[in-house]
Amino acid sequence: MEKLVILGCGSALPASGRHPTAQVIEHNGKYFLIDCGEGTQSRLRENSLSFDKITHIFISHLHGDHYLGLPGLISSMQLLGRTRELNIYGPPGLWEILSLQFRLSNSQISFELKFHAVEEERCLLDTERITVRSIQLNHRIKCFGFLLQEKEKPRRINGEAVKNAGVPHFFMENLRRGEDFINEKGEQIPNFQLTKNSKKSHTYAFCSDNRIKKDFHKKLEGVTVLYHESTFLHNELERAKRTFHTTAQEAAELALEVNPDLLILSHYSARYHDVRPLLEEAKILFPKVILAEEKLVVNFSKIY
Amino acid sequence: MEKLVILGCGSALPASGRHPTAQVIEHNGKYFLIDCGEGTQSRLRENSLSFDKITHIFISHLHGDHYLGLPGLISSMQLLGRTRELNIYGPPGLWEILSLQFRLSNSQISFELKFHAVEEERCLLDTERITVRSIQLNHRIKCFGFLLQEKEKPRRINGEAVKNAGVPHFFMENLRRGEDFINEKGEQIPNFQLTKNSKKSHTYAFCSDNRIKKDFHKKLEGVTVLYHESTFLHNELERAKRTFHTTAQEAAELALEVNPDLLILSHYSARYHDVRPLLEEAKILFPKVILAEEKLVVNFSKIY
Numbered sequence: 001m002e003k004l005v006i007l008g009c010g011s012a013l014p015a016s017g018r019h020p021t022a023q024v025i026e027h028n029g030k031y032f033l034i035d036c037g038e039g040t041q042s043r044l045r046e047n048s049l050s051f052d053k054i055t056h057i058f059i060s061h062l063h064g065d066h067y068l069g070l071p072g073l074i075s076s077m078q079l080l081g082r083t084r085e086l087n088i089y090g091p092p093g094l095w096e097i098l099s100l101q102f103r104l105s106n107s108q109i110s111f112e113l114k115f116h117a118v119e120e121e122r123c124l125l126d127t128e129r130i131t132v133r134s135i136q137l138n139h140r141i142k143c144f145g146f147l148l149q150e151k152e153k154p155r156r157i158n159g160e161a162v163k164n165a166g167v168p169h170f171f172m173e174n175l176r177r178g179e180d181f182i183n184e185k186g187e188q189i190p191n192f193q194l195t196k197n198s199k200k201s202h203t204y205a206f207c208s209d210n211r212i213k214k215d216f217h218k219k220l221e222g223v224t225v226l227y228h229e230s231t232f233l234h235n236e237l238e239r240a241k242r243t244f245h246t247t248a249q250e251a252a253e254l255a256l257e258v259n260p261d262l263l264i265l266s267h268y269s270a271r272y273h274d275v276r277p278l279l280e281e282a283k284i285l286f287p288k289v290i291l292a293e294e295k296l297v298v299n300f301s302k303i304y
Numbered sequence: 305m306e307k308l309v310i311l312g313c314g315s316a317l318p319a320s321g322r323h324p325t326a327q328v329i330e331h332n333g334k335y336f337l338i339d340c341g342e343g344t345q346s347r348l349r350e351n352s353l354s355f356d357k358i359t360h361i362f363i364s365h366l367h368g369d370h371y372l373g374l375p376g377l378i379s380s381m382q383l384l385g386r387t388r389e390l391n392i393y394g395p396p397g398l399w400e401i402l403s404l405q406f407r408l409s410n411s412q413i414s415f416e417l418k419f420h421a422v423e424e425e426r427c428l429l430d431t432e433r434i435t436v437r438s439i440q441l442n443h444r445i446k447c448f449g450f451l452l453q454e455k456e457k458p459r460r461i462n463g464e465a466v467k468n469a470g471v472p473h474f475f476m477e478n479l480r481r482g483e484d485f486i487n488e489k490g491e492q493i494p495n496f497q498l499t500k501n502s503k504k505s506h507t508y509a510f511c512s513d514n515r516i517k518k519d520f521h522k523k524l525e526g527v528t529v530l531y532h533e534s535t536f537l538h539n540e541l542e543r544a545k546r547t548f549h550t551t552a553q554e555a556a557e558l559a560l561e562v563n564p565d566l567l568i569l570s571h572y573s574a575r576y577h578d579v580r581p582l583l584e585e586a587k588i589l590f591p592k593v594i595l596a597e598e599k600l601v602v603n604f605s606k607i608y
Contacts, residue, residue: 012379012380012383013380013383013384014345014346014349014376014380016349020376038342038343038345038372038373038376039342039343039346041318041342042318042343045318045320062405062408062409063409064375064376064379064405064409065376065379068342068372068375068376069342071368071372072318072324072342072368072369072372075316075368075369076316076317076318079316079317080317091408093404093408096404096408097401097404097405097408100397100400100401100404101366101368101401104366104395104397104400104401104445105366105367105368105445106444106445140410141408141409141410
């Protein structure tokens, strides 16, 4: 995962300058789009993110602020002449809605659109470099978060050392995999003398919307970047409970148990024109915290 | 009708700075919303137009750029605690889509939401001051335009004259209706000496999307303000025919037959970064023409 770009991090009621949930994970030159609130296609343009690079879309649940931008985005992809396959993961009802809309607008989708129903916790995607799993959240309607786990990355070649040891070019992949090198004299040179440690593999958790249940942190073991909703300040705890949301303090309490390198707060109630108090509340318990905001870019390689 | 506010006038593929079709007619202190493309609720906010004042919504057809903003707008009205009745006029399929979305998001709408299916040309609304009729357009899927016709307005009191003639206050409404006044001496003072002509009654036609058919102008008799799509320049006539759209020249030819006080071009293809050539093309045939653009406000009282 190279970076996370926040397109929107408001909650259901739009506030000025704030947009409903949508975000892009850039991974291996492609984009994973997570949630797709109304206006997401405009946000993608504003952030110069090509529609065509989106290969996978993950939708958490069927509250409008998490998916209403999807039919328009698909329609624009079609108008732009897309040919690349598109994979959509979401509640079965999402496909009901999209199919009805396609039928009523007499739309022909000319690229391969594969819908994958998410109805339980399972592995959704498993590639050479990453796995994506659904994790059950606790909300008014069925809702899933997503856990994106990078696999161990190849070790990095130490240019100087391989030159001195005379390692031939064809052996570099073996070095990246951790093998030792045996030179022409039959001497075994240990891998660690020829390579540097691989870059950190990150695990990113997207959790919105969620009323945190006991033991929820166990689902997040190993998470390095935790994106969690914090709709309210803790003085609105009763409202948070009633609406199946989380307070900033509770998000920080969760982070204390998971201990990620970074906690990202989000999904702010429209009542907060200034969201800094949410940050302050979380910081008391968990200092490695930032606020999501529109156009925020988080580079995974810069998080430690 | 006091004014028309353009919220969006692009076509299906969003272009930078351009939004999909939506517009508000302010009438008698309330708003009629015509079409509701994605992002309309953000546009309403940008133009400081209160959601609560929207009493009637008219949707032309089920291409996404004309209705995808509606579910989000209704959801926001609900979250804002609306109690006022809302009337929606549109294709029967629109209600299918909305009902499915409400059901899957487990939404309870607490205000009265009345859906009126538009399946033919008919009178949709008839109040003391205005009628709204659907008019059949010619598009790839079933599509209706809307004709908003103001009834004759009351005559305006001539303050000086009624004072001189000693007309009592209670008689003013009779004067506005055109009655003569008989004074205490039994003299009949003709209405025209006590009143001024009423303000002009406008008829506004909203026509998007439409491949103009022969005799279409007959549906627009008496129209004073004609809003008509002009997706393409005339050098794209073949494309306009294929996609069931209109060229700027054709919109002007229609205006020549209808002879409104004002023609408003709109629904520009995303290929035109600069839309002025569309205006130039129309102007040659019909000079009383302007370009719709986001945030344009047309005051009906200033059109002659």
